[in-house]
Amino acid sequence: MSELKVSCFTISLDGFGAGPNQSLDNPMGEGAGALHTWFRGTRTFQRILGDESKGADGPDEDFAARGFENVGAWILGRNMFGPVRGPWPDDSWKGWWGDEPPYHVPVFVLTHHPRPPLEMKGGTTFHFVTDGIESAYAQARRAAKGKDMRLGGGVATVREFLQAGLVDEMHLAISPVVLGSGESLFAGLDLAALGFRCTEHVPTQSATHIVLRKD
Amino acid sequence: MSELKVSCFTISLDGFGAGPNQSLDNPMGEGAGALHTWFRGTRTFQRILGDESKGADGPDEDFAARGFENVGAWILGRNMFGPVRGPWPDDSWKGWWGDEPPYHVPVFVLTHHPRPPLEMKGGTTFHFVTDGIESAYAQARRAAKGKDMRLGGGVATVREFLQAGLVDEMHLAISPVVLGSGESLFAGLDLAALGFRCTEHVPTQSATHIVLRKD
Numbered sequence: 369m370s371e372l373k374v375s376c377f378t379i380s381l382d383g384f385g386a387g388p389n390q391s392l393d394n395p396m397g398e399g400a401g402a403l404h405t406w407f408r409g410t411r412t413f414q415r416i417l418g419d420e421s422k423g424a425d426g427p428d429e430d431f432a433a434r435g436f437e438n439v440g441a442w443i444l445g446r447n448m449f450g451p452v453r454g455p456w457p458d459d460s461w462k463g464w465w466g467d468e469p470p471y472h473v474p475v476f477v478l479t480h481h482p483r484p485p486l487e488m489k490g491g492t493t494f495h496f497v498t499d500g501i502e503s504a505y506a507q508a509r510r511a512a513k514g515k516d517m518r519l520g521g522g523v524a525t526v527r528e529f530l531q532a533g534l535v536d537e538m539h540l541a542i543s544p545v546v547l548g549s550g551e552s553l554f555a556g557l558d559l560a561a562l563g564f565r566c567t568e569h570v571p572t573q574s575a576t577h578i579v580l581r582k583d
Numbered sequence: 584m585s586e587l588k589v590s591c592f593t594i595s596l597d598g599f600g601a602g603p604n605q606s607l608d609n610p611m612g613e614g615a616g617a618l619h620t621w622f623r624g625t626r627t628f629q630r631i632l633g634d635e636s637k638g639a640d641g642p643d644e645d646f647a648a649r650g651f652e653n654v655g656a657w658i659l660g661r662n663m664f665g666p667v668r669g670p671w672p673d674d675s676w677k678g679w680w681g682d683e684p685p686y687h688v689p690v691f692v693l694t695h696h697p698r699p700p701l702e703m704k705g706g707t708t709f710h711f712v713t714d715g716i717e718s719a720y721a722q723a724r725r726a727a728k729g730k731d732m733r734l735g736g737g738v739a740t741v742r743e744f745l746q747a748g749l750v751d752e753m754h755l756a757i758s759p760v761v762l763g764s765g766e767s768l769f770a771g772l773d774l775a776a777l778g779f780r781c782t783e784h785v786p787t788q789s790a791t792h793i794v795l796r797k798d
Contacts, residue, residue, distance in 0.1 A: 381757065381781065381793050382769040383598050399775070542596065542757065544784035544793060548775025554597040555770060560614070560763025566596065569759035571786025578596050578759060 370509055371536035372443075372517045374526055375435030378403045378575070379540060383554045384547035385523035395447065395464075402545045406574035407432060416470045427572050431539060440515025441508040442475040443501075445525030449477045449494065459483060463494060474511040476504045478525060501525075505534050523551035530557060536582060538564070541575040585724055586751035587658075587732045589741055590650030593618045593790070594755060598769045599762035600738035610662065610679075617760045621789035622647060631685045642787050646754060655730025656723040657690040658716075660740030664692045664709065674698060678709065689726040691719045693740060716740075720749050738766035745772060751797060753779070756790040 379385045380403060387397030396403070407413050412432035414423030423429065449463045463469060468489040476495050486494040495511075497504040508517045519529055529535050540553075559580065568579035594600045595618060602612030611618070622628050627647035629638030638644065664678045678684060680703075687706040694711050701709040710726075712719040723732045734744055744750050755768075774795065783794035 381755070381791075382772075382774055540596070542791065544781045544791075546774045546779055546781055546795060548773040548777070548779075552769075554767075557597075558763040559597055559761045562763070564761055564763075566759045566761055569788075571788070571791055573784075573786070576596075576757065576759075576786055576791040580761060 370440070370512055370514055370516055372505065372508075372519055372529065372534055373435075373439075374519045374521075374529075374535055374538040374540075376407060376432060377521060377526060377538065377540050377553075378407065378543055379553050380545045380547040380550075381542055382546055382548065383552050384550040385521070385526070385553045387547045387550040390447075390550075397547075397550045399545070399547050400550070403543045403547075406541055406543060406572065409574065412436065427570050427577065428574055431541070431570070431577050435518065435539065438516050439473060439518045440512025441473050441517045442471050442520055443504050443508050443517060443525075443529075444475060444477050444520045445522045446477065446479045446481075447522050448520050448525075449479070462486060462488065465492075468492070474508070476508045476511070478504055501528055501532060501534070505529075523553055527553065527557060530559070530562060533562065538580045540578045540580065542578065543575050585655070585727050585729055585731055587720065587723075587734055587744065587749055588650075588654075589734045589736075589744075589750055589753040589755075591622060591647060592736060592741060592753065592755050592768075593622065593758055594768050595760045595762040595765075596757055597761055597763065598767050599765040600736070600741070600768045602762045602765040605662075605765075612762075612765045614760065614762050615765070618758045618762075621756055621758060621787065624789065627651065642785050642792065643789055646756070646785070646792050650733065650754065653731050654688060654733045655727025656688050656732045657686050657735055658719050658723050658732060658740075658744075659690060659692050659735045660737045661692060661694045661696075662737045663735050663740075664694070677701060677703065680707075683707070689723070691723045691726075693719055716743055716747060716749070720744075738768055742768065742772060745774070745777060748777065753795045755793045755795065757793065758790050 387400040390397040406428045410429040410432040411420045411423030414420045469492040472491040476497050482498050483496040563582040564580040567581045570577040602615040605612040621643045625644040625647040626635045626638030629635050683704040684707040691710050691712050698711040778797040779795040782796045785792040
């Protein structure tokens with residue numbers, strides 16, 4: 369059955385998925401670069417950059433690779449496509465990901481800025497959804513044709529989908545980093561009441577991987 | 584130099600150090616028993632119970648044992664001595680820990696209930712401090728005679744000492760458990776602004792051990 373999954377979603381040990389003072393130059397906020405050390409070392413990430421020989425295998429890689437398996441559509445919050453602060457760029461803006469984004473499937477971008485679909489090289493088409501998360505979910509589900517949907521972030525978007533009960537599985541990576549402030553994944557969110565429990569726990573030297581599922 | 588340390592302080596992966604609905608029967612709240620699986624397996628904990636042969640060595644044990652090294656005094660929040668809900672019991676109440684508590688040094692209990700010091704077997708004396716955390720800190724520091732002080736919890740007490748800038752080191756164990764609600768260690772607390780950074784990260788199959796220090 370088609371599920372909505374959050375994968376490789378990385379938080380600090382104090383629960384922040386993005387640091388303070390997000391900006392165009394620093395879209396994940398101060399200190400957040402250190403969150404993703406585990407991911408940058410993986411073969412999957414280095415393959416996206418163009419040379420997988422620079423990446424390593426192991427449990428971190430296993431989780432990175434799983435995040436791309438059987439994904440028929442993505443959903444992204446607005447900030448995962450365009451800059452966090454300042455006016456939305458004009459339609460010449462084609463996302464953070466270059467001419468050939470690493471999605472290779474339909475991607476549904478939540479935004480208040482209507483825009484025609486944007487077809488990129490390699491099978492990625494960005495669709496801009498202006499009528500809310502339920503609509504994005506329904507469109508992504510149709511587009512995924514029985515495969516899973518992956519929800520790519522950011523923090524506010526993940527929280528919104530969790531609260532709406534639309535997320536089936538969440539893989540979290542807890543990095544050994546203190547952010548102190550920024551966007552908290554957990555604040556005010558009762559994951560137990562939402563039905564989640566921990567079904568996998570794989571600690572590595574770089575991160576603690578946790579899989580939460582609703583069953 | 585004498586430092587104030589939090590040791591073996593265990594939180595759920597969503598940051599809760601105690602679960603919801605704390606009661607006399609369930610002083611740590613619902614679901615919180617699962618937090619301390621890592622600790623119950625250690626030789627140190629089993630030694631406290633009376634038969635260390637039931638406990639295991641390894642990194643979990645190393646952290647459990649470190650928490651008792653060079654400790655000259657303890658500070659406990661009120662709930663670590665007496666029941667969470669309901670009226671404070673009369674002076675016949677001698678804590679959760681039996682006739683010979685596992686402290687073996689002076690213990691300073693924060694409370695609004697004045698009471699003469701209570702001397703127990705094995706070197707533990709409970710002192711009841713009614714004039715706030717700074718006073719407890721000062722008294723514990725004198726009693727520790729150059730050794731360290733250990734702050735034993737609960738969550739609200741640890742948060743209070745952190746916010747007051749009195750904690751030098753904190754060992755956290757993050758357990759692979761979702762609590763969803765209860766007492767959050769991190770909510771509204773900016774550990775980075777307070778000067779903490781992660782200086783050790785030791786993942787085990789039972790927990791992810793993190794040491795935070797201010798330097």
